[in-house]
Amino acid sequence: MQRLTLAVIEDLTKDDFLGGKLRVYQPRKGYRAGVDPVLLAASTPAKPGQTVLELGCGVGVASLCLAARVPDLSLTGVELQDDYAELARRNALENNAMLKVVNADLRRLPAEVRQQRFDHVIMNPPYFDRTASVAAQDAGRDVALGGDTPLADWLDIAARRVGPRGYLTIIQRIERLPEVIAALEGRLGAMILRPIAGREERAPELFLLQARQEGRAAFRMAPVLVMHKGKVHAGDKESYTPQVNDVLRSGAELPILP
Known part of the structure; x- marks a missing residue:
């Protein structure tokens, strides 16, 4: 297992999530978690005592947000990049969360994960098709936003890990919706879609x-989730809807x- 070098450790920020309930270390440069993993965690209908697998957990934000809301979960995160996996472990420890982080390619999961099925599988997979987009200059950001694993592979692997009557919850860009539905058709059912718009009438x-x-x-189809109040951005202050x-x-x- 590769450990974080001193240079990487010094180039971190410690950011608040959930109004300060979570303090999370992230690279100052590269991929940085925003609101998307928080929305993912909030939409996962986990109950105390259940098992959760997060594919591509990054520094652990989605799993840690879920742990902050639902007690007594058995959480496992899979992360390809060594440094991000190590940060996820550090963040779990500092936030007193029972998150087991597995440093692995999701296409080559270790036996300990392949032999399990989970009550919930959650993921915020790369938003962009690498074959149709330009790679980011930062390697960590590029893997998080594009990577070389097709979205269909993410969905196939996720579906295999969902246990009986279990749930898959995913957040993704709207243009990739046809891919997601096609990949899950015949594998999982009872699909519920909730579109997310930045503002009204957008x-x-x-x-x-x-x-x-x-x-x-x-x-x-659920009602559209509108992120911000008003039809246009007005000023620098936050404008999130109450929900x-x-x-x-x-x-x-x-x-x-x-």
Whole structure:
């Protein structure tokens, strides 16, 4: 296992999430977690005592936000990049969260993960198709935003790890919705889609999607989640809607189907 070098450790920020309930170390440069993993965690319907697998956990923000809201979870995170995996372990320790971090390529999961099925699988996979986008200059950011693992592989691996009556919850860019639905069709059911728009009367840019193992309910569309108040940006102060503010600042639950 590669450890963080002193140079990398010195080039970190310690950032607040959930209104300061979590303090998380992140690289100052490279991929930095924002609101998306917080929304992902808030939309995961986990209950105390259940098992959760996060694929591509980065520095652990989604899993740690989920742990802050739901006690007594058994959390496992898989992260390809050594430095990010090590930061996720450090963040779990400093936030008193029981998160086991596995440093591995999700296409070559160790036996300890492949032999398990989980109540919940969550993921915030790379948003951009590497074959149709330009690589980022920072290697860590490039893996997080594009990487070389096709989205179909992420979804196939995730579906295999969802246990009986378990859930997959994913956040992704809206243009990749057809890929997601196609990859899950016939694998998981009871899909619920929740588009995410920046403001009123704007087209959604992201979506949350939840699907269930052995789910038989018809496909459903939830109301659009609007992130900011008003139709235009006004000033530098935050303008999150009350619901989104409760999620980001208080760790509130965000049911995918209100």
